Amino acid sequence: MSKKTLPIATICAWMPRIDPTPDYQRPPAWSRKQKQLLIDSILREYDIPKMYWRSVDRDDGVKYEVIDGQQRLRTIWEFRDGKYALPRDTDPIQGIECSGKKYDDLDMDISTVFDSYAVDVVIIDDAIQTDEEDEVRDMFLRLQNGTTLKAQEKRNAMPGQMRNFAREIAAHPFFENCKFNNSRFTFDHVASQMICIEIAGGPTSVRDSDLNRMYRSNTAFDANGKHGKKVRRVLDYLLRAFPEKTPELERYNAISLYCLASTLLEGYVHLGTENHLASWFIDFETSRRANDHLDEEERDASLIEYKRMTSYSTDAEESIRGRLEFLEKLFFSKFPDIEPRDTIRTFTPEQRLAIFRRGGGVCQIVTHCDGGKLSWGEWHADHITPHTKGGKTVVSNGQIACPACNLSKGSG
Known part of the structure; x- marks a missing residue:
């Protein structure tokens, strides 16, 4: 490691050569107030925490990856680019009025304070070996220990092949067609839950503690083994069933349909059933939502129970198993001619x-x-x-x- 003291003007000039979000980093998360507070601290020349960068040499011209300090770095860049102003209740700085002003509106003496403010940056030499790569991820987790990182953001910084596979699966286009977005690695979270269910061979608890255990115990996970191939096949099937944005695909529905599709692929003659699954599911969700608006005495009790399982402890094994059994009963009743596969595949x-x-x-x-x-x-x-x-x-x-x-x- 080596320490550099860089003025903000240099840090802004180097922006094209700095990657603030390598794959173990979380996405931007600071609020406008948090950003304004940091800029106010800089203009008043208060001390701010040092940043940690990793020295790299990438083909895209990037020279540094940010291990710690991403939110501060983005805040500085955005203020310098005029993306937001100081609060309207900002007290004068050095006797100069600054309230409600963007960078270009500041008095020259104040903007000079900003440009010349010295930031301590610790530079970590490029990690080439796998064990050194893991040390960088471990450093990220340690540096974030005092901040609020979501569980999946921490898992994305864990070393090992399970983490790499989950990131790969999170990029599957099926997730783009779901209602939920990828805020703070939601796709990675749901993908990890699907992988956990596949490894277990069916419904299982997929709470954060279960996923953490899966990541730790599968650092040598084979992405091309039977579980990896099966996860890809199920998601390919679901993408064929839902090729467009489908607002009915809530997070809990994505998990339930994954379980149902996995069952179909494993034990039934499933080819050509994608349209059946999609049309049936959308009709079911329409009926279920309509049931919520009926008078209490007219509501279907089984749909009331199903809604309970989608509203509480949705990551628990009992809830996932109950939802799957309910959907399986309805689906196979609707399509009784879907034929089970011959349980014997290999000729004697x-x-x-x-x-x-x-x-x-x-x-x-x-x-x-x-x-x-x-x-x-x-x-x-x-x-x-x-x-x-x-x-x-x-x-x-x-x-x-x-x-x-x-x-x-x-x-x-």
Whole structure:
């Protein structure tokens, strides 16, 4: 580390070379009053806390990333750019009236005080190794210990692959179509809850303490493992179901629909059901909201109970499980013809032998091969009607496929 004392004029001139929000940082959070108070302190030449920057060398020209001091830095830049004025009740500074004035309106003596004010900046050398990268994140958490950081903002500064995967999933376009916005990493929070549910294999408690534990115990999480792939598949399915902004997608609804879609993908012939899910859900939400406006004696008791589960302890396992069971009952009653998948996906050795003999040892697909004879260890037993479309794992639905042809079909 090294310490520099930089005048505000230099800090403003360096703005294009400073990144105030590296990925572990929280977004801007200060109110107008907080910003005005800092500027008032600077103009009166009071001491303000030092900043911590990390020295980097990025292709976009950035030379520093802000570890601590982002809110102060943005406040200084915004005041210098005339984004806001001092309060109208500001007392005179050095006997000069400053109330309600922006930077360009200040007396020259006062603006000179601002430009020449010296800020202490601690520079941390560029961290190249992973363990040093983790130290930078740990430093961020320690420096923020006295401030009000939301739980997800703290998790975003935790080291490890779970944190990286959650950030990746939070960028999935499905979240942009939900009613809630990404204020203070809300997308990351909901994405983390979905990942937690997927790892648990179904409804589970997704409170902050549960998510913190998941981040800590999955620092080596494999984003391309079965859970990572499943989370992406479910969100892709939900995006196909809701390709546009959908105001009914509240946070609790996004979680409930994730659980329902995960169940569909895991155990049912789900291809082509996206429109069914979307139209049914919007109709359900319309009916549920209409129920709230009925006279008390006319309301559907089951919808009253469902509303209770969406209003209190929505992150608790009991609430998530109750909502899922209620929605599953309605959805599958509406679409009783959605067929469960065959619980057996892999052909037995006896079935494979029968399929091989019946097909004469020749690839039946012939899209990436010449249809030549295959030896026993060189072929795949393929479902003629794909398993994902309800194909049974029986000899009559099996065919010989060379590896190239079979893998070219995709997973469906």
